[in-house]
Amino acid sequence: EDQVTQSPEALRLQEGESSSLNCSYTVSGLRGLFWYRQDPGKGPEFLFTLYSAGEEKEKERLKATLTKKESFLHITAPKPEDSATYLCAVYQGGSEKLVFGKGTKLTVNP
Amino acid sequence: DAGITQSPRHKVTETGTPVTLRCHQTENHRYMYWYRQDPGHGLRLIHYSYGVKDTDKGEVSDGYSVSRSKTEDFLLTLESATSSQTSVYFCAISETRLDTQYFGPGTRLTVL
Numbered sequence: 001e002d003q004v005t006q007s008p009e010a011l012r013l014q015e016g017e018s019s020s021l022n023c024s025y026t027v028s029g030l031r032g033l034f035w036y037r038q039d040p041g042k043g044p045e046f047l048f049t050l051y052s053a054g055e056e057k058e059k060e061r062l063k064a065t066l067t068k069k070e071s072f073l074h075i076t077a078p079k080p081e082d083s084a085t086y087l088c089a090v091y092q093g094g095s096e097k098l099v100f101g102k103g104t105k106l107t108v109n110p
Numbered sequence: 111d112a113g114i115t116q117s118p119r120h121k122v123t124e125t126g127t128p129v130t131l132r133c134h135q136t137e138n139h140r141y142m143y144w145y146r147q148d149p150g151h152g153l154r155l156i157h158y159s160y161g162v163k164d165t166d167k168g169e170v171s172d173g174y175s176v177s178r179s180k181t182e183d184f185l186l187t188l189e190s191a192t193s194s195q196t197s198v199y200f201c202a203i204s205e206t207r208l209d210t211q212y213f214g215p216g217t218r219l220t221v222l
Contacts, residue, residue, distance in 0.1 A: 031208045043200050043213035044153070087153070091208050096141070096160065097168060098211055102152040 003027050004090055006101035013108050016077050021104045023088035024070040031091040033071050035064050038085045038103070047086075078108045113137050114214035116201050122220045129188040131217050133201030135181075142184040143168075143202040143211060144176060146195075153200065159184055160207070191221045 007022045025033065032051050036044035048057045050066035057064050061082060063074045073086055089100040113136030123129050133142060143158040145168075155168030157176040165176050173195060175187045188195055198218050202211040 032210075034210060036213075041216075043215050046210055046212060049210055089153075096158055096166070096207060097155050098143075100153040102150070 003092060003099050004088060004101040006086075006088060006104050008104060009102070010105045011107070013075075013078055013106070015079055015108055015110050018074070018076045018078070020075070021073040021086055021106070022070060023073070023101055025088075025090050026069075027090050027093055027099070029093065033066055034089045034098070035071070035073055036087040036089070038087055044087055075106070078106075080108045080110050082106065083108045114201060114203060114212065116199075116214040116217050118217060119215065120218045122222065123191055124222050125192055126190050129191050129219065129221075131186045131199055131201075131219070133184045133186070133214060135184075135201075135203050137203060137205075137212075138181060139203040139205045140181075141204040141207065141209070141211075142178065143204075144174070144184065144186045145200045145202065146170065146197040147200060147216075148197050156186065156199075191219075193221050195219065196221045 003026050005024045032049050034049050035047040037047055038044045048064040053068045055066050061076050065072045085103045085105045087100055087103045089098045092099045115134045117132045144156040145153045147153050154170045156174050157168055159165045159178040177185045198216050200216045201214040204211045
């Protein structure tokens with residue numbers, strides 16, 4: 001059973017065209033929802049942790065929000081350097097096992 | 111960047127040979143993890159460690175073993191490599207249980 005589902009699988013934007021990525025989760029007893037950025041050939045780079053519904057965090061052009069069932073990663077006025085795969089993850093039922101979604105590949109064209 | 115290194119960064123081996131991948135950290139974090147990443151599957155946990163000589167299985171542990179004799183080193187061993195173990199392997203660390211995990215640069219393993 002998929003516990004973390006990301007959509008869309010791929011997204012193409014023009015530079016400056018804002019959009020949102022979705023991460024829905026079905027784990028009970030959320031112990032944090034994590035967003036990562038991954039560039040080709042590199043390891044995931046930590047972006048944000050969200051712990052409770054209503055929480056928001058921002059970093060440059062990125063803003064992450066959390067509800068009881070999903071999280072959104074909003075990208076405002078993206079630039080080509082924002083092109084990457086964005087991953088979200090949650091801990092499985094309070095265990096030490098971090099479960100990842102399959103990611104959204106974002107491409108920002110100049 | 112978190113002080114995590116992985117070695118080797120690339121390896122090509124043949125079916126049936128043993129392979130050991132090393133993860134080294136300089137952060138003194140208690141938890142260490144091994145993941146594999148494959149197209150269509152995303153990142154999946156193989157094994158993790160919650161202290162020296164304390165390890166547990168993840169989602170895809172069959173065919174893999176791990177050891178941790180020092181806080182800073184976590185080894186992943188493929189006793190007899192198979193083509194299905196061709197993948198990119200990532201090590202991660204976290205300071206405490208259920209904490210943010212920080213990832214290493216990865217090892218690309220090809221089993222012919």
